[in-house]
Amino acid sequence: MSQSDKNGDNAAALPRLRTDLEIKHRGKEQDGSNTYTIFDPVQRKHFHINETSHKMLTMWNMCSSIDALVDLLARAHQFERDPVKIEKMLSFLRVSGLLQEDKAGNWVELLHRKRSQEHAGRLAAPTTLLFRKFTLGNPERALHRLKPLIGFLFSPLVLFAGLVVCLLGAGHILTDFSGLLRDLWRNESAPDLILVLAALVFSKLVHEAGHAFVAT
Numbered sequence: 445m446s447q448s449d450k451n452g453d454n455a456a457a458l459p460r461l462r463t464d465l466e467i468k469h470r471g472k473e474q475d476g477s478n479t480y481t482i483f484d485p486v487q488r489k490h491f492h493i494n495e496t497s498h499k500m501l502t503m504w505n506m507c508s509s510i511d512a513l514v515d516l517l518a519r520a521h522q523f524e525r526d527p528v529k530i531e532k533m534l535s536f537l538r539v540s541g542l543l544q545e546d547k548a549g550n551w552v553e554l555l556h557r558k559r560s561q562e563h564a565g566r567l568a569a570p571t572t573l574l575f576r577k578f579t580l581g582n583p584e585r586a587l588h589r590l591k592p593l594i595g596f597l598f599s600p601l602v603l604f605a606g607l608v609v610c611l612l613g614a615g616h617i618l619t620d621f622s623g624l625l626r627d628l629w630r631n632e633s634a635p636d637l638i639l640v641l642a643a644l645v646f647s648k649l650v651h652e653a654g655h656a657f658v659a660t
Contacts, residue, residue, distance in 0.1 A: 458513060459534070459543040461504045471584045484542065491540060499523075500533055510534070587656055598654055 466483040470492065473479055480498045482491040493501070499521050500513070507513040510530045517523035537543050596602060 458504070458507055458509050459538070461501060461537065462542055462544050463505075465542060467498065467501065471588055482542065484540075487541060489540075491542075496523075496529075497533060500530065583656065590653075594653070597650060 462484075464485060466485065468481050468483070470479045470481045473494075478495045478498070480493050480495070482493060482501075483489075484491070500517065503513060503516050503520065507516055510527050513530055514523070514525050514527050518525050534543075
């Protein structure tokens with residue numbers, strides 16, 4: 445491809461970013477840079493992006509071509525004038541269905557799906573009251589603070605030790621399962637039952653914390 449062809453591609457119209465996307469601050473990396481999450485309400489998907497990508501997206505719909513976006517980012521954020529980075533971001537947005545374009549029916553199909561979901565949501569509104577979630581706060585900061593303190597619980601060594609303990613416990617139960625059921629309520633005192641309940645709660649908390657740390 446000649447240089448003039450490349451310049452022509454860069455001057456081509458830049459597809460617009462969908463306006464229904466929700467972009468929120470997610471936290472910080474170890475080097476102190478910010479990370480963000482793109483939430484697609486139609487596909488019900490989250491996409492994690494870094495600070496550089498976030499700056500691109502905040503100015504995406506202000507420009508009509510790749511060249512215009514490169515110039516704007518260079519002036520506003522002292523970005524290197526590199527159209528390749530914009531082209532990579534454009535490819536990611538297109539594959540992820542985050543652009544307002546009709547190629548392959550992406551945008552049209554997503555619009556139909558969104559309207560269908562909204563209609564189904566209105567029909568199911570009375571039942572959703574039973575499953576309503578209440579946001580008490582953003583757990584991202586707490587998770588980032590807890591991760592250095594309890595992250596060792598999810599190390600391979602601790603996971604292997606936990607697996608060994610579970611296997612030993614299962615083997616002990618299976619050797620006399622009928623006796624365990626017979627004596628469960630006969631010999632258990634109130635403090636013992638409280639300890640069992642506390643162990644179950646702790647296990648559930650660790651389990652959910654594992655999901656949260658993987659997501660962050």
